[in-house]
Amino acid sequence: MKNLAIIFSVLCFQFWNAQNVYLIKVEKTNDNQDKFLYRKDDTLSETIYLGEVEVQGFTKDDAGIFSLVYKKAKEIGANAFALKPFENVDGTAQPFNPANYKIALYYTPKEKWVGKDGMLYVFASSEKAQKISVNQKDYTLQPRTFIKVKIVPGEIYTVSTKKLLGSTIKVQPKDNKDNMYFQISSLKVKSDTSGNGGLNLKSGDVHGLEKSYAEFLSLIYKDDTPLK
Structure with missing residues (x-):
């Protein structure tokens, strides 16, 4: 029984x-x-x-x-x-x-389809709050939220998880005609190998996201970008 x-x-x-x-x-x-x-x-x-x-x-x-x-x-x-x-x-x-x-x-x-003024998106994981920094500015991402940062062509953007053994990714966009997407995760993320939408640019717990999947997340996650 x-x-x-x-x-x-x-x-x-x-x-x-x-x-x-x-x-x-x-x-x-x-x-x-x-x-x-x-x-x-x-x-x-x-x-x-x-x-x-x-x-x-x-x-x-x-x-x-x-x-x-x-x-x-x-x-x-x-x-x-x-x-x-x-x-x-x-x-x-x-x-x-x-x-x-x-x-x-x-x-x-x-x-x-037309280009857009570029934004850098950083998505939280679906499970827990996480502290990050973007160009040395600190944020706390609540689960299932994201923030956006305006892209300036030629500027270097550093996305980092604020941990002792955390990860850091640096990118330098050449223009602002499209967006850039990253997700912070403390879990292992399974990549989609179909080529139709998934994850890439993996560096520890910072992951670059394919555009289709990232735009889906922007639909079902909450925009928590701080007001200026």
């Missing part, structure tokens, strides 16, 4: 911690070979709505969830996404719930 109780507890734990991604609506499909999946640019008018996915259940494996969202998006030819908040009865948007949310999927012609 004791063994049965343990097995039942494990199964219940797995059930309540399981997260699934469902393609809940398909308005139309698009035939394209785009490998990227970026956050939708609200300034672009030539964007085609394709459908929606719904994420159900909470997990700390954000890379795994992104992989599932990516696969569903590519099934209908999407290359862009945006959060679609659930609504209250009065039509107002409900607060974001990491255990249940919807993502709208779109297609935007590649030639319509």
